[in-house]
Amino acid sequence: MRYSIPKYLICILTQALFFGYSSNAQKFKIGLAANSPSSTVIFTPLAGDYRIWLDTVLFNPGNTADVYQLMLDGDSIDVKTFERGIGKCKKILFKALVKDGSFKLKSVKPEAKVKTYDDDLEVTVASTGLKLVNNVDVEDYIAGVVESEAGSRSSSEYYKLQAILCRTYALNGLKKHELDSFNLCDQVHCQAYKGKTDNQTVLSAVNETRGLVIVDDNLNLISATFHSNCGGQTVNSEDVWLLSASYLRSVIDTFCLRMPNARWQKRITKSEWLNYLSSKFRYPIADSASCGKALSVQQTNGREVYFVNKDLNVPLKNIRSDQQLKSTYFSLSLQNDTVLFNGRGYGHGVGLCQEGAMRMAQVGISYREIIGFYYTKVHLVDLAVLSFFRED
Ligand SMILES: [Zn+2]
Ligand SMILES: [Zn+2]
Structure with a gap:
């Protein structure tokens, strides 16, 4: 887990990594609330002065503390302050003049809570409403995502770990929204991002792991x-998705066993269960031995991939999705006419277990060791150092 990568490999790595990320261009374009587009929003500068461009014309407001209302009007944006109308344009850019610029954004139609963002805002017209894109410093974005993903009460070490994960995940997905003309959306489809965070523990953790990402043995971002x-127990990637990844291997994890999402239960009727198996998978419920097995299942020797046995070709991941179970790691038994599921864990099970990692951080295990525990044979790489070599 130390940086001992030879220089020739660094060249290969940097060429592979640096699409859209270099020390000179460290901003992401984040599409805001694209799933519920606004027709009217209010922009309020919060810190730092802003330059404002209406299309290509620099607008000099005299007073950048103004509040701007942007309203969709046909295929244009009608821009007003509280005092006066400013004009119409196809695109408006609010660009912070200082690094720590921030602004508030409120959607009026549809009504939504005010959110605060770092850096710049670009607004254009999309077919469904105003298209809002936050051009944000990578590390400011990561801080916002870390708070959304890890909550506001985790430990500093866990935030550091989550920052590295979120950074790696984001850099891997920069082309996800190429057709929308931004890098990532602010929903769980990419990573949940609710804007600027003021949580000092999160900000320090992001700063202390600045630029660190995880790569595999072939030096690709994981x-x-x-x-x-x-x-x-975590799950091999190919048992959930089609792709086998050398670093997404099943590991035994005892750290999460007493955490909040360690156990779950669910009940459904016996007839509903058997009908489902029969109609969805042609499971032989008429055969009494097979039927008996379908009503008494254990996963005591580790996680299984298939229900009852592999030859029946009933993947547990399909049962999980159809029955909306928290995980594929369950036992079941018959109690009168009810099938009782006793389940373990929550989620697909691939990669890092958040609650296990939180527990590890609580007992003093470092983020480097936690990453090495959940991801097999990976390396932590500092993009800033690599960028330096690249520009050499
Ligand atoms: Zn997305
Ligand atoms: Zn776990």
Whole structure:
């Protein structure tokens, strides 16, 4: 887990990594609330002065403390302050003049809570409403995502870990929204991002791990997947998705066993269960031995991939999704006419187990060791150092 990568490999790595990320261009374009587009928003500068461009014309407001209302009007944006109308344009850019610029954004139609963002805002017209894109410093974005993903009460070490995961995940997905003309959306589809955070523990953790990402043995950014709780054992990636990844291997995890999402239960009727198996998978419920097995299942020797046995070709991941179970790691038994599921963990189980990692951080295990525990044979790499070599 130390940086001992030879220089020739660094060249290969940097060429592979640096699409859209270098020391000179450290901003992401984040599409805001694209799933519920606004027709009217209010922009309020909060800190730092802003330059404002209406299309290509620099608008000099005289007073940048003004509040701007942007309203969709046909295929244009009608821009007003509280005092006066400013004009119409196809695109408006609010660009912070200082590094720590921030602004408030409120959607009036549809009505939504005010949110605060770092850096710049670009607004254009999309077919469904105003298209809002936050051009934000990578590390400011990561801080916002870390707070959304890890909550506001985790430990400093856990925030450091989450920052590295979120950074790696984001850099891996920069082309996800190429057709929308931004890098990432602010929903869980990419990573949940609710804007600027003022949580000092999060900000320090992001700063202390600035630029660190995880790469695999071939020096590619890893797909840094994580889930809430593995129930005691994580899952090989190919058992959930088609792709086998050398670093997404099943590991035994005892750290999450007493955490909030370690256990779950669910009940459904016996007839509903058997009908489901029969109609969805042609499971032989008429055969009494097979039927008996379908009503008494244990996963005591580790996690299984298939229900009852592999030859029946009933993947547990399909049962999980159809029955909306918290995980595939369950036992079941018949109690009168009810099938009782006793489950372990929450989520797909691939990669890092968040609750296990939180527990490890609580007992003093470092983020480097935690990453090495959940991801097999990976390396932590500092993009800033690599960038330096690249510009050499
Ligand atoms: Zn997305
Ligand atoms: Zn776990």
